[in-house]
Amino acid sequence: MDIYSGVESNDSLISVLKKWYPKPPRKFSSKLVNEVHQIVINANSRDLYEILLNTSYFNNVLWPFFHQDITSNHIELLVCTILYDIEQGYSKLMDIVLTNGETFQVLFERLLNITISPCQLSNLRLHKNILLFLNQLVTFRLSHPVVKKSLNGLFSITTWSNLHEYQTLLKKNDLEKEFNLRQAIIEDCENKSAKSYLILKQRWAYTVLTNYMSSITEGEMIKHSEFINYLESLMQTIISCVSQLPIRNYFNSLLKGMQFLSCFYSVDENNHRRLLEFVKVLKNFVFYPISDFTGEEYLEGTKYQENFYELQKIIFERFSGVQQEKINDFILVPSVYNYSPKKLEEFLSNFDLEDLVVIANKLQIIDHISNEFKNTDFIKNAIANEVFTPEYNVKGLSQLVNGYSEADIIDEFNDIYSNESLFQPIPLPQIHNTQYLCLGDYIIREVLNLTADIKRLANNHICQVLDRLKLSLDQQNNLRIKGTSKYFSKLESLNVFDKSTAELTISANKDWLDSIKQNDYILLIQLIKPNKYSSRQRMVKYGLNMVRFKKVIELSGKNKQKNILIEWNESVQLENRFNYVIRLPAETSSLDRLKVIGNDVDVANITLPEYLTDLFLGIDKPTAAHFKSQHDRPYKLKIDCLNASQLKYELEIENNSKRRKVNDNQVSADPPYILKFDEDADKVAVKSIIGDKSTYQLSDDQALCIIPSVSTGVTIIDTPQNSDGHLLQAVIYNLQLNFPKERTLFLCPNEIYLDRFEIELTTFLKVYADPVKYNDKLDKLFNTLKLKLEQVETLSEFVGLKDMGFGQTCDNALLLFPKIKQAWENFLHTVKNDRLQITKYPFKDYFKIELGESLESDMQKIVVSYKTITQVFQDIQNLAPLVKFQNKKGELIKFLIRKYCQYLLVTPETLISQKVYQTKFDSIVCIGENIPQFNWFLPMVNNAYLRRVVVLGDFSRSNKSRWRFLGVPSIKLRKVSSRQEFLQYYNYEYNNELISVYNGAAANGGFEKTHQIIPVDVESNESVSVNEAEYSVALYQYMRLLGYPAPEISIIAMNAHQKVLIEEVLNAKCGKGESSDSSHFKFGWPTVELDDCCNPNSYLIISSFGRKYPKLQCLNAATSGLYIVGNYSQNSFPRKNLTVVNGEMYNKLIKRDSKHLYEIVGYDHLRQYVDQMTTMRMSTAK
Structure with missing residues (x-):
C-alpha cells in the first residue's frame, strides 16, 4: 500500500488498517482502539503515527466516536495523534477538535479528571501526554474562544481557596470582593454536573501541584525515568502559564503561596540536570520583577536586596546572643551580592525547625504552606528563594560565546537540550509563542533561545564533521583520520600574545581559508585517542577532549597559509592543547543576533510605537493595532493600481470620481484616485486625480489590502506562496504616491527572494553582505x-x-x-x-x-x-x-543604506550585519511568516517614527506565527498561480479555499506529466544519495536543453548534506556560466534550496532522500512543474519512470500520440539521453 511506503511499517498495524481505511467503520469498536493503542503507543514510533495520519484514523475513528465515557486508551491515542500532527508543524487536528465547542468541553473535563488523580507509575505516560496537550492550549491556542472558555476558572482567583489561610492573601492584595464574586458563581450554580465541573477546575491546579510536590519530597518516585518525563511535562506547562500575564496573575500567587519551588531540595544535580534547568527557568518567571496584578515593573534586584536586609534584621533581633560568631558573620554581609544560596543554606542549618518557622513567618512566606511540607529542608529552601534573584539574566552577553567549552557545547547540550523522543517538552529554555510579561522579558527569552540555538548548531556541526572524518586507531595505537571535511583543518601553531588575543597558523585549501571572515567564529578542538572507558560519549566515540568557541579579530597571509588573530581570554595555559580547527557553516546569524542584543538593545529601556506595544505583549484586543483603531491615521489617501470597481471597502462608498473621456468617447473614472475618509459619517469619498496610471494589476481580493497597507497600524495579509499579481509592488507604489519622503524597510526571507524581486525605483536598494553585489546598482x-x-x-x-x-x-x-x-x-x-x-x-x-x-x-x-x-x-x-x-565604495554603500535610499530590501542576515536596524523607518513590510521573530521586532525598537507594519505571510500553514497566536485579524488571499491539479496535495491545509488562476501552457514541453514521482534506487546505509543527486542534475540538464530558463528551475533537497552533494554534481556537470544562445550554450545553475525554506518557482525538481517524514513542505511552491526524484510516498501522486515527449521544446507543444512518447528507465539511461542531446546541441551550434 502506498499509505505506508516511505516509512518503517509495522505488520500488526498494517493488518488492521482495513478496518477504518479507506472506508470508516460503521460502528464503534473499543477492541479496535485498544489493539491500535497496544501497537502504536508501546512502539513510540513516529512512522506509526504517520501511518495513522495518512489513513485518517483520527478523522474516521478517534474523533467521530469520542464520547464522555470513552476509555483512557482512546484518550491517549487521540491526544498523541494531535501532538504528532503539531510536532510536524501543522495543527489541523487541533483545529478539528476546537470546531465543536461542546465536544471539546467534554474532552477537556475528561483530561482534568485523569490528571488530577495521584501519580502512579502505571498512569504517568498518559498524564505526561495530556499535560503536553494542555501546554499546547495555553501557548499556541490561548486566544481561541473555545480554549478561553475551557481555561476560565482553571487558573482564576478561586484556586486560592485551596490554600491554607487564603483569606490573608486576599486581604493583603485587596481582592476579597473579586474573590467573592467569582466564588458565588460556583456556589450559586444549580446544575449539579456544571457545578461539579466548576469545582474540578477550582481544585485541579492545586491538587496536581500538591501531588507533584509530595512525590518529589518523598524521593521514591523520582528514581524512575517515567516520573522524570512526567515532571518535565508538568514543569513546561507551569512555565507556560506563569510566563503570560492573562494566566499568571493568580496562578503565580498560588505557586508562591504553596512555596512550590521549595520542593526541589532533594533533587540530585548530577542525575537530573535537565529537570533542574526547568526549575531555573520557572524561578525566573515566578520571581520576575513585575507586579502580578498591575503589570508594573520594578528594578530587578531591589526587592531581593530588601529581603536580604530584612532577613539580617530578623536574625539580629531574634537570635542575637545565640551562636554569636556565626550570627555576626551573617549580619555583617554588606549585600545579597556578597553571599550565595549555598552559604545561606549552611548558615540556616544552625537553626532547628521551630526557629526556621519563626524566620519564615517574619518574612511572610509560611502562612499558606501546607503542614505536609513544614520540614527543615523545605523551609530553608523557601527562605533562600525569597532572598536570591533568579539565575537567568542578560548581563555580559557579548562574552557568552567566547566562554563556551566542551562542557557547554557537548556535555550540557546532550544532557539538557537534545531530546529525540516523541512528545517531549520543548528543549529548554526555548519557550515559544507565549505572551510576554514585558518587553525586557521578550529580550531575555530571545537571548536564552539564541544561546540554545548556538549550542545546538555547534554540537550538530562538530558531530557531523567528526563523523565524516572516520576516526580510528592505527596499529601503533595512534589516532588515524581516513575521511575529509571541508570544515576541518589541522592547526599548525597557536601563539598567545597576551591574555586577550592569540594567533593561529593554519594550512588548508583555498576554499577553507577564503571562507573565514573577520568577526566570524571558529571552533578550536583537541582530538586524542578515543577512550571506550570514559563516562563522556564524546571521548568514547571521537576522542574529543576540548572545545572552545573563538572570535576572529583579524586575518593575514595568503595562498594556502593564513594567520588568524582570535580573542583568547583563557585563565589557564591551553595553547599547546588544541590541534585542529573547525570552521562554522554559513548559518551563523544566531551569533550576529546575540551580539546585537548584547551590544545595542538596552533591556531596561525598550519602547515600541504606542499602537504596537500592548499588541506585541498580547495584553490588548487583537484589533487594537488595526488601522481603523488609530486616531492619527491619514484621512486622505491617494490610491492607484486598482480600478473603480475594486474600490470596495467596509465603509459606504461615495463615488464622486471626476469623469473624463477616453479614446472611444466613453466616460470613465480612472485611477489614480484620492480617497477622503469621513470618520463621523462612516463614508469614503472617491475622486479621480490627474497622474500617471500604474502598470501593476491586482485581483479583487488583493485590492482590499492597499488601503490598510498605506494607513497607520498593523496589517496582516495571509497569502499562500505563488499568490498571483503584483501586490508587493503595488504596496510600494502606493506608499510612494502618498508619502514620497518616507522610508520603508522590506524584510524578506532570504537572498534568493532578494535577487528575484524587481521594481523600477531609483531609491530602491537591495542590501547585501557582499560589496561586489552593489556594482550594478551603483x-x-x-x-x-x-x-x-x-x-x-x-x-x-x-x-x-x-x-x-x-x-x-x-x-x-x-x-x-x-x-x-x-x-x-x-x-x-x-x-x-x-x-x-x-x-x-x-x-x-x-x-x-x-x-x-x-x-x-x-x-x-x-x-x-x-x-x-x-x-x-x-x-x-x-x-x-x-x-x-564616488571613489569611496564602503562609505557610498553606507550612505545609500542610511540616508539616500527610501526603500530597503533586506534579509534577516543583512538587517543585522549591515546594521540596517539602526536606521529609522516610517514603514516596515515583513515578507514571509518564517522570518525569525527577533528580526522583525528589532527595527521597531525605540522607533517613534514607525507609522505602519505590513506583514505578508503564509499563516495558514504555520503554527509558529506570532500574529496567528495573537489572533490578529488578517486579510485572506486565496488565488494562486499554480496548476489546478497541484492544489489537491496541499489545499486541505487552507481549508480547501485555494483557487487556481494558472494561465500557462496545458502541458510542460518534453514531459508527458506535469507532476510525478520518478523512482530512483537508494543506496543503503548512506547519509546522502548520490543516485538522486545525479538524477536531479541530469533532469535539470534535460530541461535546459529543451530551452527551460535556468532561473525558473529549482532543485530542492531535504537536508544540508544532500544540498551540498547536489551542488558538487552541478559543479562537475554544468560549470558556472549560463547561456541559451545555440552557439555558446551553457547549462548554468538552477536555484538549490532546502525543503523547509523553499522559495516559489515555476519548476521544482525535488530530491526526496533524507526526508524525516513523508510530508514535503515545498509542494505549494511550484506553479508549472513538480518532479519528485526518489521513493517519496504520496497516494494520488503519479509514480512512474520518466516519459519524455520527442519533438517538443519549452513552450512549444505538438499534437501528442504514442509514437512521440519515450520512456527513460533509471539514471544511466537518462544520462545517456542527455549526453546525446548535448552532443547534438553543440554540433548544431558549430
Missing part, C-alpha cells in the same frame, strides 16, 4: 545622473541659456531650475489672460506633444510634462550627494 545610479544632466543641458535651450554649462555638474544643473520655474509661471499667467495662448507652452517641443484639441486635454498633457521636468531636478538633487563618495 553603475545604474551614476548612469541615471549622467542622463539627467544631459536632459538639463537640453532644457537650457528652451529658456535661452544654451551652452552655458548647466549640464556639467549637479550644482550647475540646480541653478537652472529657477529659470525653468519662471518660464512656467509666465506661461500660466499668459494662459490665464488668454486661453488661446496655451499652444505656446515653452517646453512643447521638448516633449513633442501636440496641443489644440481641448483646454482640458491640453492642460492635462502640460501638467504631466511639467511634473516630469521638476522630477528631473528633484532626482539630481537627490543624486548629488553620491558624487562626494
Whole structure:
C-alpha cells in the first residue's frame, strides 16, 4: 500500500488498517482502539503515527466516536495523534477538535479528571501526554474562544481557596470582593454536573501541584525515568502559564503561596540536570520583577536586596546572643551580592525547625504552606528563594560565546537540550509563542533561545564533521583520520600574545581559508585517542577532549597559509592543547543576533510605537493595532493600481470620481484616485486625480489590502506562496504616491527572494553582505545622473541659456531650475489672460506633444510634462550627494543604506550585519511568516517614527506565527498561480479555499506529466544519495536543453548534506556560466534550496532522500512543474519512470500520440539521453 511506503511499517498495524481505511467503520469498536493503542503507543514510533495520519484514523475513528465515557486508551491515542500532527508543524487536528465547542468541553473535563488523580507509575505516560496537550492550549491556542472558555476558572482567583489561610492573601492584595464574586458563581450554580465541573477546575491546579510536590519530597518516585518525563511535562506547562500575564496573575500567587519551588531540595544535580534547568527557568518567571496584578515593573534586584536586609534584621533581633560568631558573620554581609544560596543554606542549618518557622513567618512566606511540607529542608529552601534573584539574566552577553567549552557545547547540550523522543517538552529554555510579561522579558527569552540555538548548531556541526572524518586507531595505537571535511583543518601553531588575543597558523585549501571572515567564529578542538572507558560519549566515540568557541579579530597571509588573530581570554595555559580547527557553516546569524542584543538593545529601556506595544505583549484586543483603531491615521489617501470597481471597502462608498473621456468617447473614472475618509459619517469619498496610471494589476481580493497597507497600524495579509499579481509592488507604489519622503524597510526571507524581486525605483536598494553585489546598482545610479544632466543641458535651450554649462555638474544643473520655474509661471499667467495662448507652452517641443484639441486635454498633457521636468531636478538633487563618495565604495554603500535610499530590501542576515536596524523607518513590510521573530521586532525598537507594519505571510500553514497566536485579524488571499491539479496535495491545509488562476501552457514541453514521482534506487546505509543527486542534475540538464530558463528551475533537497552533494554534481556537470544562445550554450545553475525554506518557482525538481517524514513542505511552491526524484510516498501522486515527449521544446507543444512518447528507465539511461542531446546541441551550434 502506498499509505505506508516511505516509512518503517509495522505488520500488526498494517493488518488492521482495513478496518477504518479507506472506508470508516460503521460502528464503534473499543477492541479496535485498544489493539491500535497496544501497537502504536508501546512502539513510540513516529512512522506509526504517520501511518495513522495518512489513513485518517483520527478523522474516521478517534474523533467521530469520542464520547464522555470513552476509555483512557482512546484518550491517549487521540491526544498523541494531535501532538504528532503539531510536532510536524501543522495543527489541523487541533483545529478539528476546537470546531465543536461542546465536544471539546467534554474532552477537556475528561483530561482534568485523569490528571488530577495521584501519580502512579502505571498512569504517568498518559498524564505526561495530556499535560503536553494542555501546554499546547495555553501557548499556541490561548486566544481561541473555545480554549478561553475551557481555561476560565482553571487558573482564576478561586484556586486560592485551596490554600491554607487564603483569606490573608486576599486581604493583603485587596481582592476579597473579586474573590467573592467569582466564588458565588460556583456556589450559586444549580446544575449539579456544571457545578461539579466548576469545582474540578477550582481544585485541579492545586491538587496536581500538591501531588507533584509530595512525590518529589518523598524521593521514591523520582528514581524512575517515567516520573522524570512526567515532571518535565508538568514543569513546561507551569512555565507556560506563569510566563503570560492573562494566566499568571493568580496562578503565580498560588505557586508562591504553596512555596512550590521549595520542593526541589532533594533533587540530585548530577542525575537530573535537565529537570533542574526547568526549575531555573520557572524561578525566573515566578520571581520576575513585575507586579502580578498591575503589570508594573520594578528594578530587578531591589526587592531581593530588601529581603536580604530584612532577613539580617530578623536574625539580629531574634537570635542575637545565640551562636554569636556565626550570627555576626551573617549580619555583617554588606549585600545579597556578597553571599550565595549555598552559604545561606549552611548558615540556616544552625537553626532547628521551630526557629526556621519563626524566620519564615517574619518574612511572610509560611502562612499558606501546607503542614505536609513544614520540614527543615523545605523551609530553608523557601527562605533562600525569597532572598536570591533568579539565575537567568542578560548581563555580559557579548562574552557568552567566547566562554563556551566542551562542557557547554557537548556535555550540557546532550544532557539538557537534545531530546529525540516523541512528545517531549520543548528543549529548554526555548519557550515559544507565549505572551510576554514585558518587553525586557521578550529580550531575555530571545537571548536564552539564541544561546540554545548556538549550542545546538555547534554540537550538530562538530558531530557531523567528526563523523565524516572516520576516526580510528592505527596499529601503533595512534589516532588515524581516513575521511575529509571541508570544515576541518589541522592547526599548525597557536601563539598567545597576551591574555586577550592569540594567533593561529593554519594550512588548508583555498576554499577553507577564503571562507573565514573577520568577526566570524571558529571552533578550536583537541582530538586524542578515543577512550571506550570514559563516562563522556564524546571521548568514547571521537576522542574529543576540548572545545572552545573563538572570535576572529583579524586575518593575514595568503595562498594556502593564513594567520588568524582570535580573542583568547583563557585563565589557564591551553595553547599547546588544541590541534585542529573547525570552521562554522554559513548559518551563523544566531551569533550576529546575540551580539546585537548584547551590544545595542538596552533591556531596561525598550519602547515600541504606542499602537504596537500592548499588541506585541498580547495584553490588548487583537484589533487594537488595526488601522481603523488609530486616531492619527491619514484621512486622505491617494490610491492607484486598482480600478473603480475594486474600490470596495467596509465603509459606504461615495463615488464622486471626476469623469473624463477616453479614446472611444466613453466616460470613465480612472485611477489614480484620492480617497477622503469621513470618520463621523462612516463614508469614503472617491475622486479621480490627474497622474500617471500604474502598470501593476491586482485581483479583487488583493485590492482590499492597499488601503490598510498605506494607513497607520498593523496589517496582516495571509497569502499562500505563488499568490498571483503584483501586490508587493503595488504596496510600494502606493506608499510612494502618498508619502514620497518616507522610508520603508522590506524584510524578506532570504537572498534568493532578494535577487528575484524587481521594481523600477531609483531609491530602491537591495542590501547585501557582499560589496561586489552593489556594482550594478551603483553603475545604474551614476548612469541615471549622467542622463539627467544631459536632459538639463537640453532644457537650457528652451529658456535661452544654451551652452552655458548647466549640464556639467549637479550644482550647475540646480541653478537652472529657477529659470525653468519662471518660464512656467509666465506661461500660466499668459494662459490665464488668454486661453488661446496655451499652444505656446515653452517646453512643447521638448516633449513633442501636440496641443489644440481641448483646454482640458491640453492642460492635462502640460501638467504631466511639467511634473516630469521638476522630477528631473528633484532626482539630481537627490543624486548629488553620491558624487562626494564616488571613489569611496564602503562609505557610498553606507550612505545609500542610511540616508539616500527610501526603500530597503533586506534579509534577516543583512538587517543585522549591515546594521540596517539602526536606521529609522516610517514603514516596515515583513515578507514571509518564517522570518525569525527577533528580526522583525528589532527595527521597531525605540522607533517613534514607525507609522505602519505590513506583514505578508503564509499563516495558514504555520503554527509558529506570532500574529496567528495573537489572533490578529488578517486579510485572506486565496488565488494562486499554480496548476489546478497541484492544489489537491496541499489545499486541505487552507481549508480547501485555494483557487487556481494558472494561465500557462496545458502541458510542460518534453514531459508527458506535469507532476510525478520518478523512482530512483537508494543506496543503503548512506547519509546522502548520490543516485538522486545525479538524477536531479541530469533532469535539470534535460530541461535546459529543451530551452527551460535556468532561473525558473529549482532543485530542492531535504537536508544540508544532500544540498551540498547536489551542488558538487552541478559543479562537475554544468560549470558556472549560463547561456541559451545555440552557439555558446551553457547549462548554468538552477536555484538549490532546502525543503523547509523553499522559495516559489515555476519548476521544482525535488530530491526526496533524507526526508524525516513523508510530508514535503515545498509542494505549494511550484506553479508549472513538480518532479519528485526518489521513493517519496504520496497516494494520488503519479509514480512512474520518466516519459519524455520527442519533438517538443519549452513552450512549444505538438499534437501528442504514442509514437512521440519515450520512456527513460533509471539514471544511466537518462544520462545517456542527455549526453546525446548535448552532443547534438553543440554540433548544431558549430
